[in-house]
Amino acid sequence: MGKDTTIRELYRETETYAGQEVTLRGWVRTNRSSNKFGFIELNDGSFFKSVQVVYEQDMINNFDAIAKAPIAAALMVRGTLVLTPEAKQPFELKAAEVVIEAGSEADYPLQKKRHSLEFLREIAHLRPRSNTFSAVFRVRSLVAYAIHQFFQDQHFVYVHTPIVTGSDAEGAGEMFHITTLDLENLPKGEDGNIDYSQDFFGKETSLTVSGQLEAETFAMAFRNVYTFGPTFRAENSNTARHASEFWMIEPEVAFADLADNMDLAEDMIKYIINYVLEHAPEEMEFFNSFVDKGLIDRLNNIVSNDFVRVTYTEAVDLLLKSGKEFQYPVQWGIDLQTEHERYITEEIFKKPVFVTDYPKDIKAFYMRINDDGKTVAACDLLVPGVGEIIGGSQREERYDVLCARMKEMNLDEADYWWYMDLRKYGGVKHAGYGLGFERIIMYVTGMSNIRDVLPFPRTPKTAEF
Amino acid sequence: MGKDTTIRELYRETETYAGQEVTLRGWVRTNRSSNKFGFIELNDGSFFKSVQVVYEQDMINNFDAIAKAPIAAALMVRGTLVLTPEAKQPFELKAAEVVIEAGSEADYPLQKKRHSLEFLREIAHLRPRSNTFSAVFRVRSLVAYAIHQFFQDQHFVYVHTPIVTGSDAEGAGEMFHITTLDLENLPKGEDGNIDYSQDFFGKETSLTVSGQLEAETFAMAFRNVYTFGPTFRAENSNTARHASEFWMIEPEVAFADLADNMDLAEDMIKYIINYVLEHAPEEMEFFNSFVDKGLIDRLNNIVSNDFVRVTYTEAVDLLLKSGKEFQYPVQWGIDLQTEHERYITEEIFKKPVFVTDYPKDIKAFYMRINDDGKTVAACDLLVPGVGEIIGGSQREERYDVLCARMKEMNLDEADYWWYMDLRKYGGVKHAGYGLGFERIIMYVTGMSNIRDVLPFPRTPKTAEF
Numbered sequence: 001m002g003k004d005t006t007i008r009e010l011y012r013e014t015e016t017y018a019g020q021e022v023t024l025r026g027w028v029r030t031n032r033s034s035n036k037f038g039f040i041e042l043n044d045g046s047f048f049k050s051v052q053v054v055y056e057q058d059m060i061n062n063f064d065a066i067a068k069a070p071i072a073a074a075l076m077v078r079g080t081l082v083l084t085p086e087a088k089q090p091f092e093l094k095a096a097e098v099v100i101e102a103g104s105e106a107d108y109p110l111q112k113k114r115h116s117l118e119f120l121r122e123i124a125h126l127r128p129r130s131n132t133f134s135a136v137f138r139v140r141s142l143v144a145y146a147i148h149q150f151f152q153d154q155h156f157v158y159v160h161t162p163i164v165t166g167s168d169a170e171g172a173g174e175m176f177h178i179t180t181l182d183l184e185n186l187p188k189g190e191d192g193n194i195d196y197s198q199d200f201f202g203k204e205t206s207l208t209v210s211g212q213l214e215a216e217t218f219a220m221a222f223r224n225v226y227t228f229g230p231t232f233r234a235e236n237s238n239t240a241r242h243a244s245e246f247w248m249i250e251p252e253v254a255f256a257d258l259a260d261n262m263d264l265a266e267d268m269i270k271y272i273i274n275y276v277l278e279h280a281p282e283e284m285e286f287f288n289s290f291v292d293k294g295l296i297d298r299l300n301n302i303v304s305n306d307f308v309r310v311t312y313t314e315a316v317d318l319l320l321k322s323g324k325e326f327q328y329p330v331q332w333g334i335d336l337q338t339e340h341e342r343y344i345t346e347e348i349f350k351k352p353v354f355v356t357d358y359p360k361d362i363k364a365f366y367m368r369i370n371d372d373g374k375t376v377a378a379c380d381l382l383v384p385g386v387g388e389i390i391g392g393s394q395r396e397e398r399y400d401v402l403c404a405r406m407k408e409m410n411l412d413e414a415d416y417w418w419y420m421d422l423r424k425y426g427g428v429k430h431a432g433y434g435l436g437f438e439r440i441i442m443y444v445t446g447m448s449n450i451r452d453v454l455p456f457p458r459t460p461k462t463a464e465f
Numbered sequence: 466m467g468k469d470t471t472i473r474e475l476y477r478e479t480e481t482y483a484g485q486e487v488t489l490r491g492w493v494r495t496n497r498s499s500n501k502f503g504f505i506e507l508n509d510g511s512f513f514k515s516v517q518v519v520y521e522q523d524m525i526n527n528f529d530a531i532a533k534a535p536i537a538a539a540l541m542v543r544g545t546l547v548l549t550p551e552a553k554q555p556f557e558l559k560a561a562e563v564v565i566e567a568g569s570e571a572d573y574p575l576q577k578k579r580h581s582l583e584f585l586r587e588i589a590h591l592r593p594r595s596n597t598f599s600a601v602f603r604v605r606s607l608v609a610y611a612i613h614q615f616f617q618d619q620h621f622v623y624v625h626t627p628i629v630t631g632s633d634a635e636g637a638g639e640m641f642h643i644t645t646l647d648l649e650n651l652p653k654g655e656d657g658n659i660d661y662s663q664d665f666f667g668k669e670t671s672l673t674v675s676g677q678l679e680a681e682t683f684a685m686a687f688r689n690v691y692t693f694g695p696t697f698r699a700e701n702s703n704t705a706r707h708a709s710e711f712w713m714i715e716p717e718v719a720f721a722d723l724a725d726n727m728d729l730a731e732d733m734i735k736y737i738i739n740y741v742l743e744h745a746p747e748e749m750e751f752f753n754s755f756v757d758k759g760l761i762d763r764l765n766n767i768v769s770n771d772f773v774r775v776t777y778t779e780a781v782d783l784l785l786k787s788g789k790e791f792q793y794p795v796q797w798g799i800d801l802q803t804e805h806e807r808y809i810t811e812e813i814f815k816k817p818v819f820v821t822d823y824p825k826d827i828k829a830f831y832m833r834i835n836d837d838g839k840t841v842a843a844c845d846l847l848v849p850g851v852g853e854i855i856g857g858s859q860r861e862e863r864y865d866v867l868c869a870r871m872k873e874m875n876l877d878e879a880d881y882w883w884y885m886d887l888r889k890y891g892g893v894k895h896a897g898y899g900l901g902f903e904r905i906i907m908y909v910t911g912m913s914n915i916r917d918v919l920p921f922p923r924t925p926k927t928a929e930f
Contacts, residue, residue: 004720006688008620025720026688027891045688045719046620072891074720101720102862104890125679125883126890128686138687141623148613155473155511158606162921163628163672163695164641164710166928176629176665177648178641178672180699183659186648194648200641200699200709201928207628207643214590214921214930221593222603223471223491223510229695230628234645234665244665245629254510255469255490255539255566397567418590418930425569425591426492426537456627456679463631463666465679465883 006046010081014090017081024051024077024093025101027129030112033067040069042077042093048135048282053077055095065100071111072104072129117452124456124465132291135283136453139276140441146275147228147249147437150268156251157222160229161211166203167415174234175206176244207232212250212432213366213419216395219252219430220422226251228437236460240449241338241387243438245458252432258368258377258394261431262309262354265381265390268435269352270303276444284444292446298384299444301351308353310344312336312375315355318348335362336380338387345382352383365409366419367393368429369401379433386443392433399423471511475546479555488543489516489558490566492594495577498532505534507542507558513600513747518542520560530565536576537569537594582917589921589930597756600748601918604741605906611740612693612714612902615733621716622687625694626676631668632880639699640671641709672697677715677897678831678884681860684717684895685887691716693902701925705914706803706852708903710923717897723833723842723859726896727774727819730846730855733900734817735768741909749909757911763849764909766816773818775809777801777840780820783813800827801845803852810847817848830874831884832858833894834866844898851908857898864888 005022026044033039036057043050053075057063069075079095109123110130120127127133151158164178180200181187189195196204211227218225227250234244251264277284277299288296310318319330319340324347328337336344336355345353357375360367367376381390396402402423406413413420441453451457456465470487491509498504501522508515518540522528534540544560574588575595585592592598616623629643645665646652654660661669676692683690692715699709716729742749742764753760775783784795784805789812793802801809801820810818822840825832832841846855861867867888871878878885906918916922921930 006620025893027685045684045686074891074893102891102893108890123883125682125886126686128683134686137624137683138622140625141617141621144623144625145613145617148610152606152610155471156606157603158609159602159920160605160609160695160712162710162923162928162930164697164923164928174645176643176645178643179648180639180641181648183642183644183646183648183651200701200925201923202926203928205928217590217930218593218602218920219510220492221510221591221599230625232629236665245627247625418588421590425573426539426567428490428539428567455624455683458627458629458666460665461667463627463629463668463670465627465631465682 007042007044007049007051008047010051010091011047011049014083018083018091019081021078021080021096022093024053026051026075026077028069028071028073028075028104030071031067031069038063038067040066040075040077042075045134048131048138048280048286052089052092053079053095053098054092055098060095060098062098066098069100070104070106070108072108073100074102075099076101117449121451121457128455131286133452135280135286136441136445136447137455139280139283139445140453142276142279143272143441143444144228144437146272147268149275150271151224151226151251154224156224156226157218159211159215159218159225159227161208161214161227163208163230164201164205165208166201166205174236175209176232176234178205178207209233210248210250210434212252212434213416215250215252215432216422216430217418219254219432220426220428223254224251225253238460240451241439243450243454243457243459246450246454247437249435249437250432252430254428254430256394256431257429258356258379258431261392261394261433262307262356262379265354265379265392265433265435266307266352269381269440272440273299273303273444287446295446305351307381308349308351310353310355311357312355312359313357315344315353319343322348333359333361341380341382341387342384345387346384350384352381354379354381360405363393365405365411366395366402368396369405377431381433383443385446386439389439389443390433390435392431394429394431397423397427397429399427472507472509472514472516473512475516475556476512476514479548482546483548483556484546486543486545486561487558488541489518490539490541491516493534493536493538493540493569495536496532496534503528503532505531505540505542507540510599513596513603513745513751517554517557518544518560518563519557520563525560525563527563531563534565535569535571535573537573538565539567540564541566582914586916586922593920596751598917600745600751601906601910601912602920604745604748604910605918607741607744608737608906608909609693609902611737612733614740615736616689616691616716619689621689621691622683624676624680624683624690624692626673626679626692626715628673628695629666629670630673631666631670639701640674641697641699643670643672674698675713675715675899677717677899678881680715680717680897681887681895682883684719684897685891685893688719689716690718703925705916706904708915708919708922708924711915711919712902714900714902715897717895719893719895721859721896722894723821723844723896726857726859726898727772727821727844727846730819730844730857730898730900731772731817734772734846734905737905738764738768738909752911760911770816772846773814773816775818775820776822777820777824778822780809780818784808787813798824798826806845806847806852807849810852811849815849817846819844819846825870828858830870830876831860831867833861834870842896846898848908850911851904854904854908855898855900857896859894859896862888862892862894864892
C-alpha cells in the first residue's frame with residue numbers, strides 16, 4: 001500500500017527504478033552471510049520472482065540481527081537498486097536500512113528444500129509461499145479474470161445462479177443435503193417421516209450441481225449470459241481429477257446452435273491461453289521447466305490451430321479401427337471413458353477435439369434431439385493431458401419434444417414448471433456449455449492433481465482449513 | 466453470435482449502421498398495427514433499450530401473421546436502419562423480412578402493465594425480461610466485473626476460499642449444516658450420538674459465513690488478495706436487507722493498517738460508482754427516473770467527496786448530543802443499530818462515514834486490540850439509504866494477544882492451529898474488510914429490497930427455482 005515499492009514494479013519497470021532508493025517489504029526466502037556481508041532472497045508476494053538484497057556490516061547498524069533473520073521473517077528494506085548485467089538476476093538491492101517487521105519460528109515447515117506435493121497439501125495455509133503454489137494460485141487468479149474479461153468484452157451478463165437448490169438440475173449426481181434441523185432430535189410428521197416443512201427453507205434442499213437451468217432463464221432475457229461459481233458433487237471418488245467442491249463457468253446463448261457453441265468455447269480456450277502466456281510469463285516458464293516440459297510449445301500450438309470437430313459415431317469408428325485394446329471395450333452406445341477420450345485427443349488427433357452428437361441415452365434430458373431420433377446435439381471438448389474439459393449442448397427448445405423426453409426419463413414436468421415456461425414464451429434455440437475451472441487450470445499449468453489447483457480442496461473425508 | 470447485429474451495436478455505433486441493412490433477432494415487447502402497417506418494440510437482451518421495428522403490408526409477405534405476433538414471441542427481422550431525428554427514439558428499423566422464430570402463449574404473465582415487485586418475485590424466471598430487472602441484473606453483472614477490474618488492475622490475487630467448512634469463521638452466526646447421511650437412518654456411535662465419521666467429509670461441516678481467515682493465509686503469501694464468492698447465514702430474519710445466501714467480497718492486505726484499509730475501501734466504492742455511471746448510463750437514468758429520484762446526483766456527490774472518518778466514541782457522543790430519541794437508547798458500549806447507523810450517515814454527515822475503533826466486546830476475536838485496551842481497530846462503512854455496507858478491521862497479528870483474546874472468548878486455539886501459524890511465521894500487520902455485494906447493488910440502483918437484486922433469492926422458507 002502507498003509508499004512501498006513492489007517487487008513487481010522493480011521487474012516490470014526496471015529502468016525507472018535503476019539507481020534509485022526504494023523501500024520494500026517482504027518475507028525472507030533464503031538468507032546467507034559471511035561476517036562482512038550477506039544475501040537475502042526477499043519475496044513480497046507481488047511477483048513470482050524475488051529480489052536479492054545485499055547487506056553489509058559497514059552499511060547497516062544491525063548486521064548481526066539481520067544475518068540471523070530466519071526464513072519467513074518479514075523485513076522492511078530501504079536501499080538502492082543496482083543493475084547487475086553480468087549476474088543471473090538483472091538487479092540487486094543494496095541495503096541502507098533493514099528492519100525486522102515480524103520474526104519466524106525455527107520449526108517453519110517450508111524450509112529451502114524440495115517438498116512433496118502431498119506434504120504441501122497438509123500445510124495448505126503455507127503452501128502458497130512456495131514457488132509451485134505461488135505460480136499455481138496466481139495463474140488461477142489470472143485465468144478467472146481472463147474468463148470474465150472474455151465474456152464481458154462481448155457484453156455477456158454475469159449471473160449468480162443459486163447455490164442452495166430445491167432440485168437436482170441434471171437429474172443425476174449425488175448431492176449434499178443442507179439443513180438446520182437438529183439431527184439429534186429430528187421433527188417427525190404424522191406419517192413418521194421427517195417433517196421438512198420445519199427445515200430452514202421449508203423443504204429438502206441441496207447444494208447445486210449446475211447453474212445451467214437457471215442460466216437458461218437469463219439467456220432468454222439477456223441473450224448472452226454466463227455463470228461462474230462453485231458447484232458440488234457428493235461422489236465418493238478419490239481420483240486426481242475430481243473434487244467435491246469446484247468452480248464452474250456456464251455460458252448460455254440464445255439464438256445459438258451447436259456450431260456457435262463450439263466457436264464460443266474454442267475462442268474462450270484460446271483467449272485464456274493467450275492471456276496467461278502474456279500476463280504470467282515467469283510462472284509459465286516455471287511450469288514449463290519444472291512441472292511439465294513442453295507445456296508452452298503445446299499451448300502455443302493450441303492457440304494457432306483449429307480444434308477438431310468429430311461426431312461420436314465417427315469417433316467410435318476411429319477407436320474401433322485403431323486396433324488399440326481398451327480396458328472398457330468400445331461399441332456404439334457406450335459412454336466414452338477417460339481412456340477413450342485421451343486416446344482420441346492424444347493419439348488420434350494430438351490436439352483438442354470436440355466430439356459431437358452423442359447417443360441420447362447417455363446424455364441429459366435437456367439436450368436437443370437430432371433429426372435421426374437417436375443422438376443429441378451435444379459437444380464435449382477433449383484436450384490432451386486432461387481429457388474432457390467442457391461439456392455442452394444445444395438445448396431442447398421444443399416444448400412437446402422436451403415433455404416426451406422427460407416422460408421417457410421419469411422426470412416430473414411439474415418440478416420443472418419454470419423451465420418449461422421458457423419453451424412456452426418465446427423459447428428460441430439456444431446452447432451453452434460448462435467449463436470445469438480446475439480442469440482448465442490443470443491444463444494450462446500442467447499440474448496433474450486437482451487438489452493442487454484448489455486453494456483448500458474438499459474431497460471425500462477431507463475438509464480441513 | 467456471428468451474423469446478427471445486436472441492438473447494443475445500433476445504439477452505440479449508430480452512424481456505422483445508419484441506412485444499412487441489418488438482421489436482428491429478439492423478442493416482442495409490444496406490437497400494435499393498423500391494416501396497413503405496424504410497430505413492434507423489439508428487444509434482444511443485448512441492451513436496455515429496444516428498437517422500433519416498422520412493418521408494412523406492402524413490404525413483407527406475412528403481414529397478418531406478424532400483426533398477430535404476441536408479446537414475448539421471438540422474431541428475426543431483416544431491414545434498413547433509418548434515422549429519425551424528429552422522433553423520440555433516434556432510429557427505427559424498416560422491415561423487409563420478418564420471421565417468427567418462436568411463438569408465445571396468450572397467458573404470458575409479463576403483459577405490458579406495471580407489475581408489483583412482489584408479483585415479479587414469484588416469476589423470477591421471467592422478471593429479467595422486465596425493464597426494472599433487466600436494468601438491475603445488467604448492473605449487477607457490471608459491478609461484479611468492476612470489482613474484479615479494480616483489484617486485478619492493482620495485481621491483487623483472487624482466491625476462491627472454500628464454501629464447505631469445518632469451522633465457524635467469525636465464531637458467530639447460525640450456519641447451515643451439510644451432510645450426505647441418510648437422515649431417516651442416522652448412524653450412531655457407541656455413545657448413542659450421531660457418528661459423523663461416517664459423513665461425507667468424516668466430520669460435521671457447514672456452509673461458510675466468511676472466507677476471511679483463509680484469505681489471510683493467502684495475504685501472507687501474495688500480500689494483496691481478495692475473495693468474491695457466496696456466503697450463507699441461517700438467520701431466521703425476514704428483513705429487506707438480509708438473505709440466507711449472498712455474495713461477498715473480502716480483500717485482505719499484508720503490511721496494511723486500518724487507514725490503508727479505509728483508503729482501499731473508499732477507492733473501491735468510488736471505482737464501482739464511476740464504472741456503472743460510465744458503462745450503464747441508460748440503466749442508471751432509468752433508476753434515477755423510476756426507482757430512486759436523485760440517485761445520480763447522490764452518486765456523483767459521493768465520488769467527488771472524501772468519506773468521513775469518525776471513531777465509535779465520537780459517533781456515540783454525536784448521537785447523544787443530537788437529542789434524537791432512538792428506539793434503542795445510545796450509550797458507549799452498545800452495538801450500533803441500523804437506526805443509529807442511518808442517523809449518522811444520513812442526518813449528521815449526509816455522506817459515507819467510516820466508524821472506527823469499536824468496543825472490543827462487540828467485535829470479533831481477530832480484530833487488533835488498540836493501545837487503550839478497550840477498543841479494536843475496526844472500521845464499518847455506513848452509507849445513506851442502506852446503512853452498513855462494509856465491515857473491516859486491522860487483524861490481531863500478535864500471537865500472545867490473539868491467544869489471550871481467544872481464551873477470553875472461549876475459543877479453542879487448537880481449532881485454529883493454521884490461523885495461529887500465520888502469527889508464528891512472518892505474521893506482519895494486515896487488514897481487510899468484507900463488502901456485501903447485494904448491499905452495494907442496492908446502493909447504486911436504489912432498489913430497496915435485497916430480494917430484488919438477487920437473481921433467485923434464498924430467504925427463510927424460500928428456495929424456489
